[in-house]
Amino acid sequence: MELSSRMKKAELVFIPTPGISHLVSTVEVAKLLVDRDERLSITFLIMKLLLDPKVDTFIDSVSTACNRIRFIHLSKYEPDPNQPSKSLFSLIESQKPNVKEEVSRLVSRSESSPGSPTLAGFVLDMFCTCMIDVANEFAVPSYIFLTSGAAFLGLQFYVQALQDDQKVDPTEFKGSDAELVMPCLENPLPAKLFAFCYA
Template sequence: MKKAELVFIPAPGMSHLVSTVEVAKLLVDRDERLSITFLIMKLRSYSKIDSFIDSVSAASIRFRFIDLPEDEPDPNNPDNALFSFVETQKPYIKEEVSKLVSLSQSSPDSPTLVGLVLDMFCTPMIEVANEFGVPSYIFLTSGATLLGLLFHIQALHGEQKVDPMEFKDSGAELVVPCLANPYPVKVLPSFLLNKEGLSIALAQARRFRESNGIIVNTFEDLESRAINSFSNGNTPPVYPVGPMLNLNRDGDRDVESDKFKDIRQWLDDQPLSSVVYLCFGSRGSFGVDQVKEIACGLEQSGHRFLWSLRPPQPKEMGFGVEIKMDYRKEVNSDGNDDIVSAGEIERGVRCLMELDNEKRERLKEMSGKSRKAVESGGTSSTWLVVELGFGVEIKMDYRREFFYDGNENIVSAGELERGIRCLMELGEEKVESLKEMSEK
């Protein structure tokens, strides 16, 4: 049979590229006739992305990466910068897809283009797929619960004319098919509670429905309720393919650095269950005042901690702009240079959890708890507290905007200290109960 080719279009940025490549590896391992071309959108040259691509290319002859012309996001529209940037890439995408189709038609040995796999932020490229008469599939790097929530919000807004923004300061709750429990409107993601963010989310959900299928970075045991909620035929087929993990650390040249080794050694030297690890995601950050409150709360709790600390991105700088501010000096004003970068901490903790057997078993226990948290009502940390009782509430409805505009609700050091102490000093009976729950 003739060889087949898929075109993958990841969103700009390292994290989405890595998970996209992992999906591609899964597919080519299942069919030797399949090859994959990645069309890489770049805001600017990133050395880590380049080294990652070089590493993956060297490992597979069935992967090909094509760099699209570099461009810049609209500095006058930071809230919508990513989506407007993706829209500007459509002519470049169309040109490359046209070349692949022409080559396939002119040469019997060339593979046939059988579909476009689009990152969740690249839905405008569905139009390109339609123009060339090939299927389009969405790759959702988040879980199935978020997908179900987006579809539900879109249905409420379109069919029942319900605007969640009207209820954001109330005690209103949503009954969402992908969740077992009512979902308080006040803890919805921030982008669903502002006009422009909601408009973008609704447009995304509508475009998701136009695709031929949705590939989700999740698995049945983790989000069975959410996955089953798509079986009513009102959405495109949903394919759980996760978890997508780059355990080989392709292209990561920092894992043998001295700082990385120091972090791992420090973790190895600490007593079991004695370290609080703080990480708020690849885009999670706080203003200086909140950072200092968190630091005071941690210090006052008396417990060891590692903190993946990253600077906020000011709104006026827009999406994908390198931050030049000296965040260490601004936060750590006493001059003691003891702040470890987010990347160093992440690499150290990940490698430790992957390589050390005892730590890996503890991670397995935690995954069991996470599974039960999701089955009981979603992936939000809210449900760790509300449903299962093995999380500790500090501030349930705390929210922070994606870009930092200087305005921030501050959680005090005292609140943080109480939460950390409560979490770390749970009674033995409670700890045993949680352990039993994780093993069921």
């Protein structure tokens, strides 16, 4: 991403899925971006659904090494003990008001201080697409970052094509000895594994 010469400073808001595995790959992309242009800064909005000391240690190390990447911890989600446990997507959805509040602070700071960066967009984990609504409220673009490899993305496209074009339900392969040839994989995938993943 290259910033226009007219733009003084820009800030991206990154929203990763909770957990160290998604956070590390997302931070690595953020480092590459800030290394490309000194006018860019990145703010991570961190959702904490579980206590994970590795996340705090990692955030501390990145904060020390790079002053244009910062982290804001959102209010921790406290589940209602009387309610059944919610899915990850519901938990992420419940953070929308907190995200909106923090981004409002960023925008207010930018408007009140001429040297502050302007909000340029949201970069969202593939599981945080509900935050597109928040980005739209601030009239900025949102981008999806897939933390998995290209083979996983190809597999997702393959599954979607099976369902849409061939009207095949992946669970129909349960117990099958067939092997599926996919353009995204070097070797055929045993269909029974495919069915297990999508059961």
